[in-house]
Amino acid sequence: MDFASQHGPRPLPLFLAMLRSEAAENPDLVKRAMEGLRRFQAAKRERPMRALAVRRRRGRVRLRDAGGQGRPVLFVPSLINPASILDLSRDRSLIRWLRERGCHPWLIDWGTPGVKDRDIDVAGHVERFLLPLIATFAEPPVLVGYCLGGTLAMAAAARSKVAGIAAIAAPWHFSGYGEEARAAMAAQWAAIKPTSEALGVVPMEALQAGFWRLDPARTIAKYAAFADLDPRSDAARRFIRLEDWANQGAPLPHGFGLELFERLIAEDRPGQGRWRVGGGIVTPSQCDAPSVEFVAAADRIVPAATAIGLADRRQGGTGHVGMVVGGRAEQQLWQPLADWIAGLPAPR
Structure with missing residues (x-):
């Protein structure tokens, strides 16, 4: 069975929406990024490393x-x-x-x-x-x-x-991270918290969306650049390897996401000397x-x-x-x- 269609940025709809908004006035960039996405989805994958x-x-x-x-x-x-x-x-x-x-x-x-x-x-x-x-x-x-x-x-x-x-x-x-980035991450958590509470986990796709928002132009540009690579080159193989890794991952427990976003990122408890681990401040x-x-x-x-x-x-x-x-x-x-x-x- 050909699983190539399952390779790609997760969540793909958000990637496409980001592409439309970030490159709306640059049709050539849109065309190259879409070609890079197509090539990435269709590329032959290396045999994965044997797990330790x-x-x-x-x-x-x-x-x-x-x-x-x-x-x-x-x-x-x-x-x-x-x-x-x-x-x-x-x-x-x-x-x-x-x-x-x-x-x-x-x-x-x-x-x-x-x-x-x-x-x-x-x-x-x-x-x-x-x-x-x-x-x-x-x-x-x-x-x-x-x-x-x-x-x-x-x-x-x-x-x-x-x-x-x-x-x-x-x-x-x-x-x-700075106030602007922390505010954006707080907004991201507010949007996904109800789903996290209902499921008991923070979906990986929700976290990936947050990473993309840190630098959306770069996310688009790297797929456009991939369209220009020789598919047999080491650079192309490295891109496929890393992007496949970046688009994988298990969800987080809800409790992990809650403490990460509300206590660590928003309140900076570690940096402020207020993070409790193992019964006391660490x-x-x-x-x-x-x-x-x-x-x-x-x-x-x-x-x-x-x-x-x-x-x-x-x-x-x-x-x-x-x-x-x-x-x-x-x-x-x-x-x-x-x-x-x-x-x-x-x-x-």
Whole structure:
């Protein structure tokens, strides 16, 4: 069966409406973006990476093992979009690259929430899932958190014994989004909250719509640019790979969405020192392990102004996704991260 028609931006009707509104006075851009969309939908897909083996579980959450002989490094991805961004392809896998350099990487797979998960909020994912899984390691792992996974990892590092914490494009000071962006996200949440309450989950499509509104012109332009690429080129393959990833993802529990939008984004409780996790206020200063954060100067999804503010801050010139899987990722993130891990004190 041909599933090509199922590939495309989610939600597709919103993408088409955005295209009409943003490019109404540029018919050539509309034509090229539509051609790019057609080619994207019809493109042949690569065989996906084989999923890492599941070694432990905690409810719906699975702990996947990449193998290796070195110290344990636990990757904590965001719940928004799949964890596979950290193990994207044979030539773009931060996890497997680190395994070949003396680490033993592990990956949190958040799974798909069901009805019983509806009230588990952001803090609850640290308390119910992340902390118990950290406790299963024979020696304290190094935590590496990406995006909101970095926010969760930072909270976990303040509540458990870890060998180190590295945050990649992780928001903590949510006021750094600025009033205009936060107002737009509040309006987005107000629109989807009734559906979230009724379903018990925040649909992935609703979250994707919010990302598009951060930079609608760029969303359209990248499909127009794809129309000009040789479909056999590496650039075309990278675009397909990343767009397929960006248009996948499980829904969020309603409680997670409520706390994210109303407590973290609107009230900036982490940045204001008012976020409660594990029975008390949690702050980065409570973590006594070595810590580092990697920030992307061109990040539109998690702007540099929202970063944690750790003393060891490494800033590159790429964007939110490019810093992890882009052409300069090895130079700007992978190697510096590997060097930082290698320099950590040996386990006692």
